[in-house]
Amino acid sequence: MSDPMRIRLQSQAGVTTVKVLMSHEMESGQRKGDDGKIVPLWNIQDVSATLNGKVVMTAEWGGGISKNPFLQFAVKGTKPGDKISLTWRDNRGDSRTDEVIVS
Amino acid sequence: MNNSRRNVLKKSTAMAALLLQTLTQCERVYAYQQNAFDAKTIADLNKSLGLNLPLESSQITINTPEIAENGAVVQVAATTTLANIRRWIFVVEKNPVPLVAIFNLSEDLLPSITARAKFAQTSDFIAFAQLADGRVFYGKREVKVTLGGCGG
Numbered sequence: 060m061s062d063p064m065r066i067r068l069q070s071q072a073g074v075t076t077v078k079v080l081m082s083h084e085m086e087s088g089q090r091k092g093d094d095g096k097i098v099p100l101w102n103i104q105d106v107s108a109t110l111n112g113k114v115v116m117t118a119e120w121g122g123g124i125s126k127n128p129f130l131q132f133a134v135k136g137t138k139p140g141d142k143i144s145l146t147w148r149d150n151r152g153d154s155r156t157d158e159v160i161v162s
Numbered sequence: 163m164n165n166s167r168r169n170v171l172k173k174s175t176a177m178a179a180l181l182l183q184t185l186t187q188c189e190r191v192y193a194y195q196q197n198a199f200d201a202k203t204i205a206d207l208n209k210s211l212g213l214n215l216p217l218e219s220s221q222i223t224i225n226t227p228e229i230a231e232n233g234a235v236v237q238v239a240a241t242t243t244l245a246n247i248r249r250w251i252f253v254v255e256k257n258p259v260p261l262v263a264i265f266n267l268s269e270d271l272l273p274s275i276t277a278r279a280k281f282a283q284t285s286d287f288i289a290f291a292q293l294a295d296g297r298v299f300y301g302k303r304e305v306k307v308t309l310g311g312c313g314g
Contacts, residue, residue: 087259089282110270113270116265116267116271119263122259123257123260124263124279125234128277128278129276130277131276132267132272132274134271134272135270
């Protein structure tokens with residue numbers, strides 16, 4: 060089980076800025092380990108964000124995203140009590156979903 | 163006798179498992195645009211994503227550091243005043259895998275995205291913006307890297 064995402068929200072005039080820090084190794088599949096062998100690719104492939112269950116953003120990531128990925132985006136038309144949820148899934152089939160409420 | 167029968171059984175189960183794995187993998191590749199992440203050049207990338215002749219646009223603003231001491235973590239941000247953007251495609255031109263990320267935006271999103279990318283070496287960061295009508299524009303900016311992000 061992976062560590063929870065850290066999600067920060069900032070709301071102003073119905074626009075909520077979402078900042079997310081995920082906890083993931085994000086192996087690029089290019090790097091060589093101590094044994095001289097290439098460390099296999101291990102990365103988050105799919106990310107999606109929903110507002111009250113409706114998908115507002117999806118993303119596809121490669122190994123070029125940094126370790127412990129940071130992501131920032133802004134959702135329009137939000138109001139206090141709205142639920143923003145984020146999900147990621149990696150190439151090993153692990154996934155994680157975290158949810159926050161707009162205040 | 164019995165032994166060989168057992169072996170056959172074992173092998174066929176293994177085969178079935180393998181087949182199933184290949185099938186599920188194929189399915190995943192379909193959802194996730196693996197061929198785009200396999201592309202080694204911008205031209206291949208544009209072809210695999212079916213992007214129509216991208217044009218450079220001054221309406222795309224890219225925010226990146228001029229110099230990155232550590233190529234492993236470089237904050238990259240893109241925003242645009244173009245209307246109806248549906249997709250951002252983030253590319254680090256000189257990385258072994260140039261495509262870093264694709265973001266599909268709904269109408270409920272502001273057209274600004276920030277992420278952190280690895281830079282193998284000094285390279286242009288290019289952000290392609292695909293609009294609802296299919297037109298593609300891009301903006302780019304060079305990031306000087308003093309220490310690479312994906313070396314061996």
